Amino acid sequence: MNTSSAPQESVDPRAALAAISETETTTRRSIGPNVTVLYSIWAAAYLLGYGLMHATTNHWIGLSYAASLLIGAGILVVAIAYSAVLGIRSGQQIRGDSRFAGMVYGMSWMGGFATVAVFSISLANLMHEAPQATVGWLINSVAILIVGILYMAGAAVFQDRAMFILGACFTVLNIAGLLGGPALFMAIFAIGGPVLFLAAALATRARSNTQEAK
């Protein structure tokens, strides 16, 4: 399909390869959300949310458990809204498989957490005589179950190894938290959640630096 026209603005091989690499990097940055920022936001959300609930459970601060749950839910909503805005913005002006995959993946999170919200209310009504920490423990374990599964499924969709490891680690921590009981669960996720997200952020950053260096 080559045309017979003479090369214009001809470039030497080394400069051509550098231009290809630079454009690939700029394009990748423009069409996908900044995952490092996204994971860092979630690291902060887990630290604040689960840290607050752990502090309340241990009576380190003068806040009721219900109030800490409410603040935790507020932090969750802010983090979800921020993630959604980042995802939607990056997918704008792009058509094709990735847009559909991103939209369906986003809807899966919404569906999962809408179910968790309804489950929370139902469980709280059913176990109204149980300690609040126990109810909160079970609700959060279901939320983390959704998180773990969606990260692992997302890894299959987006071919992202770091995402799969993140999901698998969340699943392992969830099992540990369920075996450990309510108090340990909050401590595990106040520390383990941010550590996992920051590790994923660093891994993603390192991978993108490696791609840029190639």
Place this chain on the structure above:
Amino acid sequence: MAELDPVIHADARLRVMSALNTLGPRESIAFPKLREILTMTAGNLSTHLRKLEDAGYITQEKVIEGRSPATYLGITPVGVAAFDTYKKQLMELL
């Protein structure tokens, strides 16, 4: 060794092909977003897109988004193969 593909071997078209190849053959990108990525003027970009389209390397699809017309650009399988060959030839030249 075969001559480097003159359609691709020009700075502006090389960058267009790199951007569209990064997206892949099953994706397309709106003209303004591609222009933003490549920091090229609309006129200059249009000229090079036409040359790549004439060679069968890219497609330009006109759609209506909301009430406004929009142009989406994507790489064709022929374009992917040509770009792949071009990159291999570059590597051999080093």
